[in-house]
Amino acid sequence: GDSVTQMEGPVTLSEEAFLTINCTYTATGYPSLFWYVQYPGEGLQLLLKATKADDKGSNKGFEATYRKETTSFHLEKGSVQVSDSAVYFCALSGNTGFQKLVFGTGTRLLVSP
Amino acid sequence: DAGVIQSPRHEVTEMGQEVTLRCKPISGHNSLFWYRQTMMRGLELLIYFNNNVPIDDSGMPEDRFSAKMPNASFSTLKIQPSEPRDSAVYFCASRDTSGGRDEQFFGPGTRLTVL
Numbered sequence: 001g002d003s004v005t006q007m008e009g010p011v012t013l014s015e016e017a018f019l020t021i022n023c024t025y026t027a028t029g030y031p032s033l034f035w036y037v038q039y040p041g042e043g044l045q046l047l048l049k050a051t052k053a054d055d056k057g058s059n060k061g062f063e064a065t066y067r068k069e070t071t072s073f074h075l076e077k078g079s080v081q082v083s084d085s086a087v088y089f090c091a092l093s094g095n096t097g098f099q100k101l102v103f104g105t106g107t108r109l110l111v112s113p
Numbered sequence: 114d115a116g117v118i119q120s121p122r123h124e125v126t127e128m129g130q131e132v133t134l135r136c137k138p139i140s141g142h143n144s145l146f147w148y149r150q151t152m153m154r155g156l157e158l159l160i161y162f163n164n165n166v167p168i169d170d171s172g173m174p175e176d177r178f179s180a181k182m183p184n185a186s187f188s189t190l191k192i193q194p195s196e197p198r199d200s201a202v203y204f205c206a207s208r209d210t211s212g213g214r215d216e217q218f219f220g221p222g223t224r225l226t227v228l
Contacts, residue, residue: 032215043117043204043219044156089156093215100146100169101217105155 002027006090006104013111019077021107023064023090026071031092033057033066033073034101038087047075047088085111117220119205125226131193134223137186138207146217147180147190148204156204162188163210195227 007022025033032051036044048057053068062077073090090104118137126132138145146161160170162182170180177196182188192199202224206217 041221043206043221044217045219046216049216100158100161103156103158 002031002092002094002102004090004092004102004104006088006107008105009087009108011107011109013080013109015082015111015113016079017111019075019080019084019109021075021088021090021109023073023075023104024071025073025090025092027092027094027102029094030068031094033064034091034093035062035064035073035075036089036091036103038089038106040086044089080109080111082111082113085109117205117207117218119203119220119223121223122221123224123226125228126195127228128196129194130227131191132195132199132225132227134190134203134205134225136188136190136205136220138188138205139209139218140186142207142209142218143185144208144210145182145188146206146208147188148206149201150204150222151201159190192225195225197227200225200227 003026005024034049035047037047038044048059050057050066053066056065064073064075087106087108089106091101093101120135144163147159148156150156159172160180161168165182178192180190202222204219204222206219208217
């Protein structure tokens with residue numbers, strides 16, 4: 001079945017450091033790919049998405065590119081802020097039938113001043 | 114729109130008691146999802162509905178769990194009887210699948226503690 005694998009955390013960075021959180025997937029066909037973010041005490045919210053190969057999703061300085069050849073969707077940000085501290089989830093949605101989301105295990109990011 | 118609304122936000126109960134969690138999806142959304150989040154197992158999909166019809170309940174842990182969606186604006190997740198291992202944060206999410214949109218909107222969650 002479809003699955004998502006993301007790097008284990010926590011990822012600990014200083015403010016203004018470069019961030020990469022790795023995500024790879026296994027799926028049949030051509031899924032849509034997502035990054036969701038969960039701030040403490042809140043539900044998940046969509047950060048960015050890409051629906052086809054070579055698409056780049058971007059939002060709030062975060063970017064991720066849909067790489068079909070490597071089945072990856074790594075999340076990057078050039079300069080993190082303390083307010084980016086959260087748990088980040090990579091997810092995919094198949095493009096057939098009822099498209100439920102398959103989530104990775106989440107990666108906690110801690111940014112210190 | 115107020116977003117997905119869940120109640121209660123916190124629930125503390127004793128083992129053996131019945132627990133009912135409630136969700137009001139975003140108006141106009143036609144899919145609804147119940148998730149459970151724990152440190153050990155991460156985020157798990159329990160069940161999802163499309164147009165009020167349960168589509169996939171394979172994630173429901175056992176018969177003690179049941180979910181209903183009597184209309185497009187309300188869903189419940191019931192645990193009877195509850196057990197300490199049911200302690201988790203339960204999220205409801207809704208999605209509008211019309212027009213090719215596929216973003217799920219999550220509620221704030223219900224933190225359940227079973228003593």
